[in-house]
Amino acid sequence: MTLEEKVSILSGEDFWSVPAVARLGIGKLRVTDGPNGARGGGSLIGGVKSASFPVGIAIGATWNVALVEEIGAALADEVKSKGAHMLLAPTVNIHRSVTNGRNFECYSEDPFLSAELAVGYIKGLQGQGIGATIKHFVGNESEIERTTMSSEIDERSLREIYLIPFEWAVKKAGTWGVMSSYNRLNGTFTSEHNWLLTTVLRNEWGYDGIVMSDWFGSHSTAETINAGLDLEMPGPARDRGQKLIDAVNAGAVSAETLDKRVTAMLRLMERVGSLDDHRPHQEQANDRPEHRALIRRAGAEAAVLLKNNGALPLKPESRVAVIGPNAKRAQIMGGGSAQLNAHYRVSPWEGLVAQLGEDQLSYAVGCGNDRFEPLLRGTMTVEYFANEKLAGEPVHIGTQEDAQAFWIGHVADGKVDPLHFSARVRATYTPEKSGTHRVGIYSAGFAKVFVDGKLVADAWTSWTKGRTFFEEGCDEVVGTADLEAGRTYDVTIEFATKHFATLGLAAFACGIGLPFGDADIAEAVRTARNADVAVVFIGRNGEWDTEGSDLPGIELPGRQNELVAAVAQANPNTVVVLQTGGPVEMPWINSVRVVVQTWYPGQEAGNAIADVLTGSAEPGGRLPQTFPVRWSDNPAHSQDREVYPGLEGKVRYEEGIFVGYRHYDRLGMTPLYPFGFGLGYTTFSVSDLTVDDRGFEADGNVTATVTVTNTGARAGSTVVQLYVSDTESSSPRPAKELKAFAKVALEAGESRQVTLTLDARSFAFFRTEAKHWLVESGDFTLRIGQSSADLPLTATIKRSTILMLPV
CATH class of the missing domain: 2.60.120.260 (Galactose-binding domain-like)
Incomplete structure (x- = not known):
């Protein structure tokens, strides 16, 4: 390749492609936005229609790696239908703050859960020959001034929390793509961060894929190339092209470094099949029945039943008042680059009509929840x-x-x-x-x-x-x-x-x-009073939960709290269905019979929600994020603006490793609903814990086996969760950390043994000065149950020596 040809494939040709090299028969590489669908080359609005899958936090709520791998494989079909070779997904940034506008797109507050789900997603996608682009590497946990903000994160917190999903993606899934984040990390843009892109990613983890910038997220020529950024997006070139040719000729970028970047790009093109793909670019809207069924099943499995005092499942003969701003509007996705033009949108009203019949239903909107005036x-x-x-x-x-x-x-x-x-x-x-x-x-x-x-x-x-x-x-x-x-x-x-x-x-x-008023709430109250059950569909939408804007707090927007309180007073059988990208404050929690969190479950939203409400499907979700009583309980909440939302260009991760449930444990604070929590329409017990720690001293490996029993009257599922506690550590550690889990589906009365496996990293913390992971001598406690607050089974194991692990 000539110098000009080499340089040409290190930046985009346009918004969604890398140019071909006609002389050498090198085809054009095309990418498309995800992560909850493949939009293709169109705008965020309109364009060729695509399948809309559940958003990231809904996927996180399934705790089902096998299901996520299915979704990844289905998304590969979608990418191919748009004539692309790579999907810009998954998004695995951590839920540091409950107000991050992009939490809906990410899996969890916990790095281990995020990492395991990301591995499944990437394997499903790349197993079908489509490249994954895990993002955003790293420290993009807020949307406030995200293109310039410096995330100030100490190395231990990076290693133990924020880097884990990326590390697993490289080491366990072999991801072919990584996208750098917009922000700075400790003062340096991630797109030109040598320690991040070369020392950690390539040298320590052995990564051989490409690193691409987020769109317009690179800001230099020699600095990005030398640090390890292979691809500048989008095109046409801004800091590459002739500028990069000049930098090579001037010696600011060596020929060897340039060739490393070019080789990575060619290796990627070979992996995804674009190297010799010369087909005309075509985009198709393939509305596949199998994708419809998968989205509907995944949407129900993502639903988290938070409270149920007997009002669900709905009885077939019940007269149901359908109330709320999200009742007749299908809230299927969040906002930003994850948006796409869905094949269709099923609202909760439509889903209930299909299952119960319109004659049994009545409707009132009650109030609005829009951030902006309703679109003309x-x-x-x-x-x-x-x-x-x-x-x-x-x-x-x-x-x-x-x-x-x-x-x-x-x-x-x-x-x-x-x-x-x-x-x-x-x-x-x-x-x-x-x-x-x-x-x-x-x-x-x-x-x-x-x-x-x-x-x-x-x-x-x-x-x-x-x-x-x-x-x-x-x-x-x-x-x-x-x-x-x-x-x-x-x-x-x-x-x-x-x-x-x-x-x-x-x-x-x-x-x-036209603004809603008192008369609209009064109408909702009358409607509720004349029904057996009142189901109130409330929450947010993609105007609130969106890339590019954090939330002002976690109170429900508008008069929704007032609406729920009024309806609950009118009808003791009030069911609240939440659709949000994260937790909300619930001042009415003691007045309602049921609360179910259904997130943004994709184009089959109404059908999936109706399946859960009627009992034709199990609410299979468990919380991937702690629901605090109030926003001020969250670890990122602070009177110091540099901690959040940021001050003078810096946001300081003051809480360190104490993110999510680790924070609540540290303070002895009881949240509204704990991490990992969720009810179902049946009950489960876990018993008979046995631990095999014969390999613990030698290599750090341990297995724990429990018996899981469905003690209820119908089939259902639960998530067995294992947390590790270091009884006495030389360095501050969380009270417990999730280190293994298993989704288990059982028939009524059925029992099954489940084995959970731990390796040495499950017991280690990162020593910054020594640059290694350390398993100390002493006692470790294994805690097993069905949520971070329900861990009835415990066992203690002991090491007599220390174990040092490489990065």
């Missing part, structure tokens, strides 16, 4: 201008189906510069009710909204950076308009691009809505 929908005309002043004649006219756009890479059939254009959107709106409506607009760019020619919302004149569109957009600007029911109004949205901070995109969203 309907066919709209879009005029594009090849300037930023809406001047002259439009160079292209298109249509869209709602008042939102996410323009990136290729706009208006290529007739405008995607970073320098303007657009005018023309729509109509016919309100159902008369009243003072709220008109909202937020944009990555300048935008205005006119209703019948009158300026109503202005995000142009005084545009200010906010927390939308990956922190490239402003916060929503809201105006009001008095509108009459049944009358049609002209709505015009004017948009122009502006200079971007990090991500080169243009976007807007516009909504119009």
Whole structure:
């Protein structure tokens, strides 16, 4: 290869591909966003339809490695249908804070659970020849100023908590791709962090795949190449191309280093089959029955039954009041780069109608839970201008189906510069009710909204950076308009691009809505009072749980707490169905009969939820994240802003290794619901613990065997969990740490022996000064049960010598 050819494959050609090298017959490598589906090369909005799978935290709640491997294999089919070779997934950052906007996309607060699930996902994906790209390496546990923030994390915490999923992905799953995070790590961008990308990843772990930047997440030429970043994305090249050629010629990058990066890229291309893939790029929407069935099954297995005083499963003859903002809206995914255009969306209302019949159901919305005004929908005309002043004649006219756009890479059939254009959107709106409506607009760019020619919302004149569109957009600007029911109004949205901070995109969203009020809650109360059971569907949506924006807290948005309290007072058989990307405060917990957390379970959401509510499927989930009583109980909550959300460019991981349940144990604090907790429609016991520690002294290996019995009247599943405690350590350690688990499904009355295996790392902590893992002499306690707070079986084992393990 010539120098120019080598350099060409070290940066993207466009947003989703690496260029071919025609002279040598090297094909084009294509990637696509995941992790809960394969979107293909389209925008975050619209595009070719794809299967929408459960989000990461829902996968985490299954605690089922075999199921996750099935999902990985199915996602490989989806990637192939989009003509791509790699999926930008899985996301394995740790749930450090309950307010991280991207927790929905990640598996757990616990590194071991995250790591085991990631291994299953990667094996399923790569077993079908599709490359995994585990992300974001490392320290991206918040979305606040994430493209510039420095995560200040000590090495022991990195090794014991944040690096574990990546280490397992390399050593146990053989991942072919790693994506660097946007943030700095201890002052240095991860995309040019030599210790992270070379010392740890390649030299210590033996990684031979590629490291790619997150989109626009690399900031230098020689520094990134020399540190170990193989691929700059997206294209066209910004800090590579001619700049890299010049750096090689000047000696800033050696020929040997360049060849290492090129070899890694060629090895990847060979693994995923792109090296000799010269087929025309095509994207298909393959709505497969087997994927539908898998998504539905996984959605039910992810549901966590937190409380059940006999109201579930619903009795077939029950009259059911279906209430709440998430009842008739299918909340199937979070926001950000995980978004895709799903084949379809099944709402809980539709799922219950299919199973119970509409005659048994009544409905009231009660209140809203939107972060922004409800999106304006309907066919709209879009005029594009090849300037930023809406001047002259439009160079292209298109249509869209709602008042939102996410323009990136290729706009208006290529007739405008995607970073320098303007657009005018023309729509109509016919309100159902008369009243003072709220008109909202937020944009990555300048935008205005006119209703019948009158300026109503202005995000142009005084545009200010906010927390939308990956922190490239402003916060929503809201105006009001008095509108009459049944009358049609002209709505015009004017948009122009502006200079971007990090991500080169243009976007807007516009909504119009009539605020909910007391009358809506009163109607919900009447509906509940006239039913046998009231099922309240509440929570958040992808506007709240989204990449690019953390949550302000974990209170339910809007008047949802008030709605639940009012409904529970009206009907003693109140069931609460939560859909969120993490925990919420539950001030009404003692007033309701049932709480079930169903996350964002993908396109089959309503069917999966209805399966759980009616009992046709078991709620098989267990919490992958501790649910605190209040946000202030969380380990990242602090009066010191540098601890969270960050101050002057730094966020300090002050809690160290005491993340999640480790924190609550340390303080002796009882959470609302503990890590690993979940009920079912049957009961289980674990008994007869036996431990084989004959190899413990020699190599650190131990096995623990228990008998699991379904003591209830129907089939079901549980998760047997094993935690290790170091009775006396020379260094501070958590009271216990998850080190093994097994998902077990049994028929009523059935028993089975389950063996859990521990290796030396299960007992070790990291010694920063000595740069090794250490198993100390002394006693270790094994604790086994069905949640971090329910561990009835214990056994103590002893070492008489220390054991040092390499990194």
